[in-house]
Structure formats: C-alpha cells, structure tokens
Amino acid sequence: MERFARRLVSSLPGLVFRGAGEVHNRPALAVTLYAAALGGVLASSFGRIADRTEVHDSSQETLLRGMKEEGLRTVERRYASNAEIYTPGDPADSLYLLLSGVVRTYKTYGELKEATTALLKDGGVFGALDLTEEGGRQQETAEAVTEARVLIVRKSALAWLVRRRPEVSFALFSAFSERGGQTEALHGILLQREVTSRLAMLFLHLGKRFGERGETGELTIDLGLTHQQLACMTASTREAVSKAMIELREEGLIDVRDRKRIALPDMLALLERVENGSARKSSQAASG
Amino acid sequence: MERFARRLVSSLPGLVFRGAGEVHNRPALAVTLYAAALGGVLASSFGRIADRTEVHDSSQETLLRGMKEEGLRTVERRYASNAEIYTPGDPADSLYLLLSGVVRTYKTYGELKEATTALLKDGGVFGALDLTEEGGRQQETAEAVTEARVLIVRKSALAWLVRRRPEVSFALFSAFSERGGQTEALHGILLQREVTSRLAMLFLHLGKRFGERGETGELTIDLGLTHQQLACMTASTREAVSKAMIELREEGLIDVRDRKRIALPDMLALLERVENGSARKSSQAASG
DNA sequence: CGCTGATTTGAATTAGATCAACGATGGTGG
DNA sequence: CCACCATCGTTGATCTAATTCAAATCAGCG
Numbered sequence: 248m249e250r251f252a253r254r255l256v257s258s259l260p261g262l263v264f265r266g267a268g269e270v271h272n273r274p275a276l277a278v279t280l281y282a283a284a285l286g287g288v289l290a291s292s293f294g295r296i297a298d299r300t301e302v303h304d305s306s307q308e309t310l311l312r313g314m315k316e317e318g319l320r321t322v323e324r325r326y327a328s329n330a331e332i333y334t335p336g337d338p339a340d341s342l343y344l345l346l347s348g349v350v351r352t353y354k355t356y357g358e359l360k361e362a363t364t365a366l367l368k369d370g371g372v373f374g375a376l377d378l379t380e381e382g383g384r385q386q387e388t389a390e391a392v393t394e395a396r397v398l399i400v401r402k403s404a405l406a407w408l409v410r411r412r413p414e415v416s417f418a419l420f421s422a423f424s425e426r427g428g429q430t431e432a433l434h435g436i437l438l439q440r441e442v443t444s445r446l447a448m449l450f451l452h453l454g455k456r457f458g459e460r461g462e463t464g465e466l467t468i469d470l471g472l473t474h475q476q477l478a479c480m481t482a483s484t485r486e487a488v489s490k491a492m493i494e495l496r497e498e499g500l501i502d503v504r505d506r507k508r509i510a511l512p513d514m515l516a517l518l519e520r521v522e523n524g525s526a527r528k529s530s531q532a533a534s535g
Numbered sequence: 536m537e538r539f540a541r542r543l544v545s546s547l548p549g550l551v552f553r554g555a556g557e558v559h560n561r562p563a564l565a566v567t568l569y570a571a572a573l574g575g576v577l578a579s580s581f582g583r584i585a586d587r588t589e590v591h592d593s594s595q596e597t598l599l600r601g602m603k604e605e606g607l608r609t610v611e612r613r614y615a616s617n618a619e620i621y622t623p624g625d626p627a628d629s630l631y632l633l634l635s636g637v638v639r640t641y642k643t644y645g646e647l648k649e650a651t652t653a654l655l656k657d658g659g660v661f662g663a664l665d666l667t668e669e670g671g672r673q674q675e676t677a678e679a680v681t682e683a684r685v686l687i688v689r690k691s692a693l694a695w696l697v698r699r700r701p702e703v704s705f706a707l708f709s710a711f712s713e714r715g716g717q718t719e720a721l722h723g724i725l726l727q728r729e730v731t732s733r734l735a736m737l738f739l740h741l742g743k744r745f746g747e748r749g750e751t752g753e754l755t756i757d758l759g760l761t762h763q764q765l766a767c768m769t770a771s772t773r774e775a776v777s778k779a780m781i782e783l784r785e786e787g788l789i790d791v792r793d794r795k796r797i798a799l800p801d802m803l804a805l806l807e808r809v810e811n812g813s814a815r816k817s818s819q820a821a822s823g
Numbered sequence: 824c825g826c827t828g829a830t831t832t833g834a835a836t837t838a839g840a841t842c843a844a845c846g847a848t849g850g851t852g853g
Numbered sequence: 854c855c856a857c858c859a860t861c862g863t864t865g866a867t868c869t870a871a872t873t874c875a876a877a878t879c880a881g882c883g
Contacts, residue, residue: 775840
C-alpha cells in the first residue's frame with residue numbers, strides 16, 4: 248500500500264516523494280509526508296481498502312480472544328448517546344475497549360471551554376493508557392457520541408494477562424500507538440494558524456478515520472457534528488467555523504449534504520489548501 | 536503524594552479538589568485538575584520529590600537489564616549538540632532510548648516552519664512508538680539538543696524480548712505513556728489561545744520535567760532556550776514570545792536569571808494566570 | 824404554533840503576525 | 854586579539870485574521 252501511495256502522490260504536480268535522507272526542509276515536504284500518511288485513504292479511493300484498520304482490528308481480536316480464553320474478568324457496558332463514561336478524577340484503574348459506536352474524550356480548559364482530544368471508533372482503547380500507575384486518575388472526560396458498547400478491564404487483570412500471554416502486549420502496543428496517531432493528528436490540526444486550515448485538517452483526519460464511501464466514491468463524514476463541536480475540535484469558535492465552512496464550500500473542497508453530512512470530494516485538494524494557506528505566511532527558517 | 540497534592544491544592548483559595556462524579560463543568564476545574572497533575576512538582580516544592588520520574592527510571596532499568604541479560608543486539612551512539620538523529624522518511628524500524636542528554640523531536644509545517652513536538656531527557660524513548668508496523672517511516676525529525684547518548688534497538692529484537700520476558704513490556708508501556716503525557720502537555724499548550732498563556736503553560740510543563748530546584752527552593756529551567764525555540768514550542772513567533780516574556784516577567788510570574796535561566800517563583804500563580812487569561816474570554820458553554 | 828438550539832451574518836475590537844530596524848551577544852577565523 | 858558575522862532580544866508601525874458582541878434566520882419538536 249505504501250508503494251501505491253507513493254506512486255499516487257508522485258503523480259501529482261508539486262508532490263514528489265523522496266527517499267530517506269533527501270527530505271530536509273524542502274518545499275511541499277509536509278504535503279508529501281502527510282499524503283503518505285493518508286495513503287490508506289487515498290489508496291482506498293481507488294478501490295482499495297486501507298490496511299491500517301484491518302491490522303488494528305485483528306490485534307484487538309487477539310486481545311479479546313486472550314482475555315476470553317484466560318477467563319479474565321471484564322465488564323461490558325452500554326452507554327446511551329451523550330452518556331458520560333468517566334470524568335476527570337475518576338480512578339484510572341481500568342482500560343476501556345470500544346466494541347461498537349463512537350466515543351470522544353475531551354478536556355476542559357478555561358472555565359467552560361472544552362477541547363476534544365480524541366474521537367474513537369470500534370476497536371479503540373481509551374482510559375489513561377498505562378498499565379503501571381494503578382493509583383492514577385482520569386485527566387479527561389469520555390463520553391459516548393453514538394450509542395456505544397464498552398468493555399472494561401482492570402489494568403491489574405490486563406497486567407496479569409500480559410505476563411501470561413506476552414502476545415497480547417502487542418495488541419496493546421498497537422492500540423496505544425493508534426491512540427498516539429490520534430493525538431499526532433490533533434497536533435497537525437492545532438499547529439495550523441488559520442481556522443480554515445485547521446478545519447480542513449480536521450476533515451482530512453475525520454475522513455480518514457470515519458469516512459464512509461458512498462455510491463459515487465466520495466468520502467462522507469456522517470457523525471452529525473455541529474459547528475460548535477467542530478469549533479471544540481479546532482480550538483476555535485462557532486462563528487469562525489461557520490465562516491470557514493462557507494469558505495471551504497465555495498472552494499468546492501467540502502460539500503454539506505442534507506443535514507450535517509460532510510462530503511469530501513477531493514482530499515488531496517483539501518490537503519493542498521492547508522499547505523497553501525499556511526505557506527503564504529511562513530517565514531523565518533526556524534532553528535529552535 | 537496524591538493525597539499531599541490534594542491537600543495542597545485545596546488549601547488554596549478557589550481551588551477545591553472534588554471527588555469523582557462531582558467534577559462537572561465547575562469554575563476553576565481545569566486549575567484543580569492541572570494542579571493535581573502537577574502534584575509531583577508542587578509537592579516537591581515543599582521538600583518532597585516527585586515520584587513519577589523515579590518510577591520511570593526504574594522501569595528503564597528493567598528494560599536495559601532485560602536487554603543486556605538476553606544479549607540483545609543494540610547500538611549505542613553519541614550525538615553532538617544539534618546533530619540529527621533521524622529525519623522524516625527514515626525507516627522506523629528501531630526504537631531509541633535516550634541514555635543521557637536532551638533530545639527534541641519536531642515536525643515541519645508549512646514550508647519552513649517547524650514545531651517542537653517533544654522534549655526528552657534521559658530515560659525517554661523516541662522513534663515511532665509502535666512495535667507492530669515494521670515497514671513504517673519516521674514522521675518527524677529528532678535532534679540532539681545537548682550532547683546525547685542514545686541506545687538504538689531494533690523493534691523486531693524488542694518484540695522478541697517481550698515474548699521472552701513479558702515484564703519488559705511494562706517498561707515499554709511506561710515509556711510510551713510517558714511519551715503520551717508529553718503530547719498531552721503539548722495539547723495543553725496549543726489549546727491556549729493567547730501567546731502569553733501558551734508560554735505560561737509551556738513553562739509549567741518544562742518546569743515539571745526539566746526544572747531544577749535551587750538553594751532558594753525555586754524551580755529553574757536551565758536549558759538555554761532561545762526565544763526562537765520557545766516560539767517553536769508555542770506555535771508562535773520570536774517577537775510575540777519576547778513581548779509575552781516581558782509581560783510574564785512584569786507580573787512576577789517568571790524571572791530570567793543571568794543568561795536564559797528561567798526561574799518559576801510560583802507555579803500555581805502561573806497556572807492561575809493561564810486560567811484567568813483564557814477565562815476572561817471564555818463564553819458559550821460548549822456541548823460539543 | 825411557540826419553543827429551543829443551530830446556523831448565519833454583520834460590525835466593532837483586539838491579538839498577533841509581519842515587516843523593518845537596532846543594539847547586544849557570541850562565536851569564527853584571520 | 855580583533856574584526857566579522859550570524860543569531861538573539863527588543864521595539865514600533867502596519868495589517869490581517871479571528872474573537873467578541875449582537876441579532877436575525879432557520880430547523881426540528883413538543
């Protein structure tokens with residue numbers, strides 16, 4: 248798949264994939280690399296399926312099978328839409344496996360402001376991601392976006408399982424790094440200066456993770472997100488999101504269907520929009 | 536220590552630690568929680584020592600001992616200050632353990648702009664943090680800030696070791712979650728709207744991780760950071776950092792000693808500054 | 824139908840980026 | 854040891870983007 252993405256990317260004007268060692272501080276570098284990161288999605292737009300999620304799913308299966316076969320005590324719980332799963336201060340002695348549905352985690356900053364830190368779909372793992380600190384507490388809030396089924400496992404039980412079945416640790420590593428990728432993506436969003444770019448970046452990210460491919464082959468994000476929610480994910484305001492959405496819509500980069508279904512006709516154009524938007528005002532080769 | 540932090544925090548006006556379930560959308564909540572997270576540092580300002588790093592160090596020892604005893608093939612390498620350890624596109628088939636010195640990882644955005652994503656000290660682990668994807672590539676650049684000794688281990692070798700010695704996986708979990716905490720902290724910084732707040736947040740973070748306690752009991756950050764470097768860590772500019780620094784200095788929240796030694800006389804006041812700075816302009820109870 | 828919440832628009836204000844310029848600093852090589 | 858140069862810190866003027874505030878429109882729903 249990576250080969251495929253490389254071919255795909257290098258077939259576009261201004262996007263050249265370079266090998267290791269050649270990639271220092273060149274124009275359009277960020278586009279290139281991010282395009283490579285988007286490889287799964289881009290490739291699947293040509294009829295192929297991203298393999299990242301498959302890998303991940305299989306590792307979750309490994310984990311679930313291991314837990315089952317060793318008779319680990321787990322609790323499966325259902326949460327209605329908007330229900331809180333845990334809040335800051337709750338003991339962080341368990342890990343949460345999302346079996347179905349969508350869950351988001353967020354932090355509150357300022358007095359009333361909240362920022363979404365991650366959006367998870369089935370197969371995701373959340374809760375403070377470490378097995379060592381038993382006495383820790385949650386630092387953020389997790390809430391169900393859609394109805395969700397969650398499997399709750401004590402970290403101590405998981406630690407026991409890891410000792411007994413080392414291979415499940417790989418499932419955990421995989422889940423952790425998946426989560427790491429999420430937060431990395433959030434950086435990609437927050438580091439953009441302009442609201443429009445941040446929003447574009449967010450859509451790229453959401454499209455990659457939650458996009459559904461319709462009949463026409465277009466990727467659509469159908470999470471029923473309000474402008475307020477988008478503002479929370481881009482560290483911005485409702486109004487600014489409204490304006491940025493209109494801007495992106497007029498440029499044909501996104502397309503809002505009936506109610507809150509966001510279609511992404513051209514992810515690469517969207518990506519270039521991000522680049523150009525921020526490239527316009529970049530200066531001062533930084534050395535810090 | 537947590538109990539201690541709680542007592543400490545709740546002894547301050549406006550800062551009340553609440554138990555689980557009581558912590559929904561209350562004023563000063565973020566202060567409370569962040570103060571709890573800072574517990575180690577705050578507590579140590581009363582003569583106690585943060586335990587987080589100790590735990591971490593011991594887990595790295597476990598890892599090193601395991602690698603040694605099983606005869607894992609590793610490469611130890613020295614890097615001069617400012618030397619590049621890897622760049623984007625390099626194969627991500629190894630993990631890097633920082634034995635001594637300081638290393639930073641950064642990404643380039645736009646054409647010339649770079650953003651520091653993590654600052655690591657001895658005991659830190661870097662490189663793409665997953666053991667599963669062998670074929671992946673680095674997405675960011677790692678460079679030595681000070682002279683650094685780095686131990687490089689193949690992921691495949693590490694995977695073998697995990698299977699053979701399940702306990703080392705805990706060391707890896709610990710290292711990964713440490714890194715996760717780093718990126719979380721970065722979010723805390725980037726989510727602040729104002730440069731002054733972002734800078735204050737950065738100092739809190741750096742103080743927590745790199746602060747040295749002098750004779751007077753003050754925490755000082757002595758990394759020789761330039762304004763340009765601070766700008767890179769706060770997604771801002773040199774000039775804006777200059778102004779923000781002066782502002783913080785005039786408020787007595789930081790104190791710059793001879794050359795580039797930043798002293799933090801009162802971490803909690805700094806924290807409240809972040810809160811108030813953003814509280815002034817918070818509105819719209821968010822539900823997204 | 825009137826309510827509530829979401830979206831959109833506009834005007835005023837402000838924070839910060841940008842650009843330019845200056846002295847200070849520190850390291851380099853002659 | 855000194856001249857040179859690059860980087861750093863600071864300041865001010867200008868300009869743009871985004872927040873803030875206010876208000877109108879629109880949607881679904883009891």
